[in-house]
Amino acid sequence: GAVVSQHPSRVICKSGTSVKIECRSLDFQATTMFWYRQFPKKSLMLMATSNEGSKATYEQGVEKDKFLINHASLTLSTLTVTSAHPEDSSFYICSALDDRRYKAFFGQGTRLTVV
Amino acid sequence: AQTVTQSQPEMSVQEAETVTLSCTYDTSENNYYLFWYKQPPSRQMILVIRQEAYKQQNATENRFSVNFQKAAKSFSLKISDSQLGDTAMYFCAFMSNAAGGTSYGKLTFGQGTILTVHP
Numbered sequence: 001g002a003v004v005s006q007h008p009s010r011v012i013c014k015s016g017t018s019v020k021i022e023c024r025s026l027d028f029q030a031t032t033m034f035w036y037r038q039f040p041k042k043s044l045m046l047m048a049t050s051n052e053g054s055k056a057t058y059e060q061g062v063e064k065d066k067f068l069i070n071h072a073s074l075t076l077s078t079l080t081v082t083s084a085h086p087e088d089s090s091f092y093i094c095s096a097l098d099d100r101r102y103k104a105f106f107g108q109g110t111r112l113t114v115v
Numbered sequence: 116a117q118t119v120t121q122s123q124p125e126m127s128v129q130e131a132e133t134v135t136l137s138c139t140y141d142t143s144e145n146n147y148y149l150f151w152y153k154q155p156p157s158r159q160m161i162l163v164i165r166q167e168a169y170k171q172q173n174a175t176e177n178r179f180s181v182n183f184q185k186a187a188k189s190f191s192l193k194i195s196d197s198q199l200g201d202t203a204m205y206f207c208a209f210m211s212n213a214a215g216g217t218s219y220g221k222l223t224f225g226q227g228t229i230l231t232v233h234p
Contacts, residue, residue, distance in 0.1 A: 044160075046221065108159050
């Protein structure tokens with residue numbers, strides 16, 4: 001069964017609005033979670049590292065004010081796409097690092113469409 | 116910084132046959148993990164197999180096995196007795212084992228290989 005749950009799986013929003021995506025680790029505590037973006041038939045591009053209780057670390061070229069990340073508990077990280085534009089339309093995937101097993105487990109992904 | 120290269124954009128295989136997907140990587144670290152992930156049309160990322168760099172023995176998981184050549188920085192995936200359900204995009208990935216480092220837990224992915232299993 002899924003050990004990382006990502007919600008929603010699909011969302012359509014209007015330009016200028018904000019969208020929140022949740023990522024939950026279900027059977028382990030994750031001090032570190034990661035957010036990726038993926039274009040069709042392409043690899044995963046790391047956007048940011050989410051650390052429980054501290055600020056997220058963003059990869060070069062990723063706007064931190066546009067992609068707000070909050071990791072308020074050991075099982076939940078959220079990504080908020082603010083003032084969404086059509087070019088933000090993409091597939092977003094989270095992963096949670098299981099420190100004990102040293103494995104990363106992925107959520108189901110969220111397909112965001114901005115109209 | 117680490118890099119991961121998958122030089123085969125697409126591969127195909129007949130059902131029940133064996134196929135090998137290639138992966139090379141570059142790193143200056145000595146202690147790390149390597150992974151193969153499968154992404155079927157549902158786009159759920161599924162962990163297929165993991166290899167610890169300090170282990171010489173190649174990892175195996177049922178029909179999936181790897182050929183890990185540390186000196187050559189090569190990490191290929193062999194799928195035996197291919198099944199239709201193996202059709203997916205496969206990603207090779209590198210993870211540093213430097214606890215406390217800035218790369219801790221980060222996965223660096225290759226470009227991916229689309230595998231199609233034909234009946």
